[in-house]
Amino acid sequence: MGRELERLGLSPSKARGQSFLRDEGVAERQVMAAGVAPGDEVLEVGGGLGVLTRALSRRGAKVRVLEIEGALARHLRSLGLPGVEVEEADALKADLGRPRRVVSNIPYSVSSELIERLASCGAAVVVLLVQSEVGKRLAAGPGSKAWARLPAIVQREYTVEILETVPPNAFFPQPRVRSALVRMRRRPGAGEALRADFAAVVGALFALRRKKVRNSVARAAAALRAPPERALAVVEAQGIADRRPEELAVGDFEALAKALANLRMTK
DSSP: OHHHHHHTTOOOOTTTTOOEEOOHHHHHHHHHHTTOOTTOEEEEEOOTTSHHHHHHHHTTOEEEEEESOHHHHHHHHHTOOTTEEEEEOOTTTSOOOOOSEEEEEOOGGGHHHHHHHHHTSOOSEEEEEEEHHHHHHHTOOTTSTTOOHHHHHHHHHEEEEEEEEEOGGGEESOOSSOEEEEEEEEOTTOOSTTHHHHHHHHHHHHTTTTSOGGGTHHHHHHHTTOOHHHHHHHHHHHTOTTSOGGGOOHHHHHHHHHHHHHHHHHO
């Protein structure tokens, strides 16, 4: 794999946290975990040298690959893989469309922002290979130290499970940490309604995660352009005023976002 990168005139970018998957068995398990079937529309972010792309193509999927590195995009096109369309694009800026499934190996350097974007594209199943600590955070629950803005936003839309831990030798170059194969399955009824308001409320409260909600709800109200002076009454009525953000479940954040959005409309 090192020689292949050298032939392409590339070296793994430390700034982007690039480590290329080389274990075909891991790639096959990713595809199986996503339940990819012939004809499925699949989004892959960061095709790299094509190990995962080949596995998706073998399943007969219609694969859209977003690859930010021009030389890698050209390499992937040169493989001539059936059903694969490669775009040279930044997944943090490109229109992700509405894929049926997302199967990707996520660069460590952009994992949080990218995962949040992927969670909003409406895919039925998202299977990601991420840094192990990121996987644990995505699967965390209320009351744990890892419970934070990102897992709350993701779990509003998806159930999250860690399928396996992947050792460093599955990649080139070998990262210093282990990776995790994570599967996210869309929750029934999850949708765009209140998505932006929910994210704004969660972000505002977790910015002051050690404070009780009664002391930070004005910040959340301001983020939604709702009257801050009426927000305290809302959290008192919901029984969460004396709890901290890390103690709140997705449903608590959802109810608060809905109530504050209603205040915005009636102010």
